[in-house]
Amino acid sequence: MEGRFPNRILPYALLFPSIAIVVAFLIVPSLQALRLAFFEVSPFTGRGLFVGLSNFRVLMESDIYRHSLEITLLIAGGIVLAGMTASLAVAVLASQPLRGLGVYRVAILWPYALSPAVAGTIWALLFDPSTGPATLLIRALTGLSPNWMMNGTYAVWVVVIAAAWKMLGFNVVFFLAGLQAVPGELREAAQVDGAGAARVFWRITFPILSPITFFLFVMNSLYAFFELFGLIDVMTQGGPGGATDILIYRLYQDAFISARWGMGSAQSILLFVMVGILTALQFRFAGRRVFYG
């Protein structure tokens, strides 16, 4: 083949560091997690007892774990729906060929630089029950001023707002890149033919955007499942009364606070199943796009 080097050993040498790290720190520990999930490990002696599927059965029958699964799906759904809808609207507006829209595109990415823990702390400040600007605004609009973090339902929504806010700019940047791929002539032709803005959007823009929409759906879901630990730990510690006790927080509690290695690993395997489903959907519907994650 033209332009390729003939060296036989060098490519292996170049690949060795990556392969070694993946095998030693990702593949082998994952297989061990699968094995550990079938054991009950004593926190005192460290010895394991084979218990078959018992850990999984206990999890499935546990109200706490089922609640945790439901709340994770609810929060993920909120982030995906609210965050992506808002991001798409912003991207469509900002993609118009009008002067002076570049300013917005720059500033909107800022929250992406922040960690979930920092985002959570800032939103806890904004929703502070006595001085928070969000509290003051909502009180002015509705007359309500609850202590947000003491109420389970409100706490979930504050978590969703903080988490979706952090992803806003990331989503907008990808939607904007996707919108560049929509041929301007196609839209203009449709407009000349008398199609309204809404019709052009749903019939032309949205279908062309669907791979990127799906990619962002997967990225936002993975974010909701795996990246929100810091946000929860800083804002609510899973409370009040377990209202924001998402799967990753439960895993941390069981594995590292209660030292139940087997139970923790069984939860890891269930999380792996969820990643597997999302990744399979990703490859099936969105193609092999570079994941920024």
Add this chain to the structure above:
Amino acid sequence: MARHGWGALLGTHALLALATVVAVFPILYAFQVSTLTFQEVFAFPPKLAPGHAFLANLAQAWERVGLGTLLLNSSVIALTVALGKMCLAVMAAFAFTYFRDFPGKGACFVIILITHMLPLPVRIVPTFQLMETLGWVNSYQALTIPFFASATGTLLFRQFFLTMPPALSEAARVDGAGPLVFLVRILLPLSANNLAALFMVEFLYMWNEYLWPLIITSSNDMRVVQVGIKMLVATDAQAEWNVIMAGVVAAMAPPLIVLLLLQRSFVRSISLGQEKG
């Protein structure tokens, strides 16, 4: 679009300005509160102008949780991981694209892709146990080495290298340049944009990592700034927002600066990826 007229133009600007305020206001407000005294935070009506207490608040936060050490640790691990991932990703992508096919190439590609399927939470207990076995608990090794492999980076550079004209490496070969000389002298300078984009993404990722540093470090010498935020929040009975926000500013300033410097490369790298489909 011109025929939509002034109304549509104003509406578009108004909505985008609102979205920008939603994105930026919380960050600016955190800066604002970090400059107030404790009394000013609870003043009504709220004080909107910046105060003069930032250095005093920062000194408080610095003393309470040892911010200096935390910032140093976060810088060391974020820089090490970002640079390590860039090196390994470039090397792997180069091996996949610029050599005659070799046995095991497909298998190696799959192994690196698998990284996507195995985020830390799905292997956290055995990885923790492995760190104990290696004696890496409370060490920089534990906070950096397990993160070095990058499927994102490998795919990004592989995709980019595949768009390079074959004549480029052919010319280098005819001139007698070896593959590594070609990589360093020709290919890397052409990859500046992607290198910057990957550096930004990975620096932010590692600087912002929370769960792994929390469980793998227990000594105050090895803690990172993200965990420091939690320590600041937790030490307060009545939230001293001014001090907490001084800590938040310290934790978010470095990644914000990296974002501002490299944002253009990041956006351009995404746009290019889109065009290639």
